[in-house]
Amino acid sequence: MLRYAFLRILGAIPTLLLVIAIAFLMVHAAPGGPFDSERQLPPDIEENIERAYHLDESIPRQFIRYINGVVRGDLGPSYRYREFSVSEVIGSAIPVTMTIGLLAFLLALTVGISAGLVAGLRKNTVLDRMITAVAMIGISVPVFVFAPLMILVFAVTLKWLPASFAGGSGVDRLLLPVVALALPQIAYIARLTRASLIDVMNSDYVRTARAQGLGTASIVRYHALKPTMLPLVSYLGPAFAAVLTGSVVVEHVFGIPGVGRFLVTSAMNRDYTLVLGITIFYAAMVIVLNLVVDLFYAFLDPRIRSR
Amino acid sequence: MTISRLCKRDTARWTLRLLLLSFLLLNACGESGPQPELRSVLNRGTGDEPESLDMHKASSTGAGDVQRDIGEGLLGFTRSGELRAAAAESWEISDDGREYTFRLRPEARWSNGDPVTAEDFVFSFQRLVDPATAALYVKSVDSIENAGEIMAGKLLPAALGVSAVGEHELHIRLKHPVPYFLSLLTHPSTFPVHPGSVEQHGDAHARPGNHVSNGAYRLQDWQLGSHIELVRNEHYWNNAETAIDRVIHFVSPEPMSELNRYLAGELHVTHTIPPESFRQLKEERSDEVRTSASLAVYYYGFNMTIPKFAENRRLREALSMAIDRETIANDVMGRGERPAYGWVPDGTANYIARRFPYADLSKTDRQRKAKQIFQEAGYGEDNPLTIELRYNTSNIHQRIAASVQAMWKDVLGVETKLINEEFQVMLANIREKKVTEVFRLNWSGDYNDAHTFLSTLESDNPSNLTGYRSDEFDSLMDRAAQSDPDHRQILMAEAEGVLLRDHPVIPLYFYVNKSMVSRQVEGWGDNVLNYHYSQHLSLTTED
Numbered sequence: 044m045l046r047y048a049f050l051r052i053l054g055a056i057p058t059l060l061l062v063i064a065i066a067f068l069m070v071h072a073a074p075g076g077p078f079d080s081e082r083q084l085p086p087d088i089e090e091n092i093e094r095a096y097h098l099d100e101s102i103p104r105q106f107i108r109y110i111n112g113v114v115r116g117d118l119g120p121s122y123r124y125r126e127f128s129v130s131e132v133i134g135s136a137i138p139v140t141m142t143i144g145l146l147a148f149l150l151a152l153t154v155g156i157s158a159g160l161v162a163g164l165r166k167n168t169v170l171d172r173m174i175t176a177v178a179m180i181g182i183s184v185p186v187f188v189f190a191p192l193m194i195l196v197f198a199v200t201l202k203w204l205p206a207s208f209a210g211g212s213g214v215d216r217l218l219l220p221v222v223a224l225a226l227p228q229i230a231y232i233a234r235l236t237r238a239s240l241i242d243v244m245n246s247d248y249v250r251t252a253r254a255q256g257l258g259t260a261s262i263v264r265y266h267a268l269k270p271t272m273l274p275l276v277s278y279l280g281p282a283f284a285a286v287l288t289g290s291v292v293v294e295h296v297f298g299i300p301g302v303g304r305f306l307v308t309s310a311m312n313r314d315y316t317l318v319l320g321i322t323i324f325y326a327a328m329v330i331v332l333n334l335v336v337d338l339f340y341a342f343l344d345p346r347i348r349s350r
Numbered sequence: 351m352t353i354s355r356l357c358k359r360d361t362a363r364w365t366l367r368l369l370l371l372s373f374l375l376l377n378a379c380g381e382s383g384p385q386p387e388l389r390s391v392l393n394r395g396t397g398d399e400p401e402s403l404d405m406h407k408a409s410s411t412g413a414g415d416v417q418r419d420i421g422e423g424l425l426g427f428t429r430s431g432e433l434r435a436a437a438a439e440s441w442e443i444s445d446d447g448r449e450y451t452f453r454l455r456p457e458a459r460w461s462n463g464d465p466v467t468a469e470d471f472v473f474s475f476q477r478l479v480d481p482a483t484a485a486l487y488v489k490s491v492d493s494i495e496n497a498g499e500i501m502a503g504k505l506l507p508a509a510l511g512v513s514a515v516g517e518h519e520l521h522i523r524l525k526h527p528v529p530y531f532l533s534l535l536t537h538p539s540t541f542p543v544h545p546g547s548v549e550q551h552g553d554a555h556a557r558p559g560n561h562v563s564n565g566a567y568r569l570q571d572w573q574l575g576s577h578i579e580l581v582r583n584e585h586y587w588n589n590a591e592t593a594i595d596r597v598i599h600f601v602s603p604e605p606m607s608e609l610n611r612y613l614a615g616e617l618h619v620t621h622t623i624p625p626e627s628f629r630q631l632k633e634e635r636s637d638e639v640r641t642s643a644s645l646a647v648y649y650y651g652f653n654m655t656i657p658k659f660a661e662n663r664r665l666r667e668a669l670s671m672a673i674d675r676e677t678i679a680n681d682v683m684g685r686g687e688r689p690a691y692g693w694v695p696d697g698t699a700n701y702i703a704r705r706f707p708y709a710d711l712s713k714t715d716r717q718r719k720a721k722q723i724f725q726e727a728g729y730g731e732d733n734p735l736t737i738e739l740r741y742n743t744s745n746i747h748q749r750i751a752a753s754v755q756a757m758w759k760d761v762l763g764v765e766t767k768l769i770n771e772e773f774q775v776m777l778a779n780i781r782e783k784k785v786t787e788v789f790r791l792n793w794s795g796d797y798n799d800a801h802t803f804l805s806t807l808e809s810d811n812p813s814n815l816t817g818y819r820s821d822e823f824d825s826l827m828d829r830a831a832q833s834d835p836d837h838r839q840i841l842m843a844e845a846e847g848v849l850l851r852d853h854p855v856i857p858l859y860f861y862v863n864k865s866m867v868s869r870q871v872e873g874w875g876d877n878v879l880n881y882h883y884s885q886h887l888s889l890t891t892e893d
Contacts, residue, residue: 073774073775074774074775074777074778074779075773075774075775075777075778076774078486079774079777079778080409080777081777081791081792081793081813081815082409082813083781083812083813083815084486084812085488085492085501085812086812087481087498087501087502087503088484088485088486088488088501091481091482091484091501092484092486094481094484095482095484096484123401124399124401124402124574125401125402125404125407125408125553126402126403126404126553126554126556126557127574131574132574135573135574135575136574136575191606191607191610194607194610194614195610198610198614199610199613199614202614202615205614205616206607206610206611206613206614206616207600207607207610207611207614207616208576209573209576209577209600209601209616210600210611210614210616210617295604295607296604296607297607298575298576298600298601298602298604298607298611299575300573300574300575300576300601301575304575305574305575308399308603311772311773311774313774
């Protein structure tokens, strides 16, 4: 298993390089540059700035310079935030995004799985219909509608919670963003769990177990729970990535200084190095998450392990 | 075991784990919020995040707001926007208008207690023009002797026409008289940087922990994407008059989110008011809505390098005349914007702005005349016109463009194709001058003088994005630059007259500064430049 993990990580390096190359070409191909505004700079000044940031060099040269830096762990200076390096910007944003993402993910898992199991076991009852209906709403209402609505109710009208991340401290300021971020995932996970459980409960081995006289609780506990989780596990990787990248909107609405918000602003500002730095971060994360999911899958399903 | 018990047990275990993990994570990130319990803390929304707090590396308005709190130039502004003595206590101007002598306040101190000296200013001006600094905003100094040659790398920074006589006397020599030079010295790019810190930390001197400043506040903390925290500079010469102990500038790029934060009581001051909420706020909280005329114009520019517009002044005039500016300013915008019938906003200091001759016609007369000129330009039912109008992605620009499209269709029968582009893409297209026909942009004044508006349309000005070239206009501007103040105004007004006759641009409205200001805030003064120094404000305890 260790060897498998090692090979997978090794295989990820060319993928990452390819991602960097494509992203590098794309940001440089986008019209405009990091220092363009409606106040056009005098030519002398423009030259001074381009020289200072090596923007006067050819694209291949800039690329080699960049890759050289990345290999040494240097993502370069941010073109927009001139006092900060890209590593510092990302470094300050990762803990925030991770905290909110992880909390939202855990909330989505607990609530989603519980609701899904209840709905699956009480198939076609009023309870099931209610859960399914709420899940449908959770999937269909976009975050950019739901999040401001929560701010209006809980921050502006009731004044229970802060309207922004910076406006509060501790648990207060995390509550609304975490719920907003978790909501669509709760809905997905609940539906997935429900469908999977119903499927498993209709399978031959469950019927055999029932024929042997086992109660529903024992069947669920010892025979149905693990296989029910299988489709869920393969969804967890993408779900976690979605929670982290999906935080773009939530971070924007609540003014959270996370990675997603910097990705959007840096793309708008043509902050080449910051866009690339965040792209590398996201790509590395997706690669790692997929690896973790595959390993977890092997752990859950003995048939995969033996292969 | 029944299912409900099973579910309960699982849920309980999960909840426990979740709580434990949350607790750990919260502890890890719960500390970073600003501490609001201090006795006098002002929370300001500051719009986009400053790109830098180095006086020589920033050019955005968001950075300027913070820089005016932590730094101080030779001159500053009062609450209502009049020039006042700041780091310099007095000054003299030579008869030919080229020599400035400033006497610095002997009691002025940096935030580390060092005295602020004339040498510090010399060091800072030289750093600003040094090509190695790669400063973004140099307009404030390019009239100083040798500045252009230094920035072009032909002379060394030491050749700049700024020198110190003793500790507290500073001389500045200009290439030619600049009547608004004193107001340029209120711009943060002319604020001094602390030489010792720059030598010790290089470009990192403006970071929290390294930053030494000479303003009423000093930099305490900067959480990227969240806020910048300033605390009182105990060494500031006017510290006794400063009421607020701590100022937190919150990054608030989204006007609607900013307003919510204000309504939730998290901000005392916002940097703008979203148009969709303005009317309601004006009705319900009229004493908190603060607006004032602004030195900025919203305009449509013609690409003057394509034959369609370059060779047809009548067409440009007809298109301008057919737009009902009152509808755009009052109905589409409706936050106190003023219809623009000229290029230089009313309220610009020492200047009587010109207006289009058709400004005072009634709407019907204007439309009739527009139709007539449109026909004279060679267009009409038998020769219809189609135009492309380019604007950058935004609700407001979209609404204005749609209104103009309808007006051109109704009055002239022109078919307008609206093209919506991301800002940088649009800018690149405008500069290329190939695909662009008519484009939307705005211009905000850098200093309170008509020159900041008129000079943008000079033939060789890099910010002239229309490609308009007029020898008549250029020569009037040149002559104005070399004249005494009274004559200069007349010549600039004449130049504006040429501009309004030629129609390289269609000014639509003059902006308005708008902010929500809490009832707790005292000392807020409305002014055209929208500068609000935190040291002029105080907070009352009543809500």
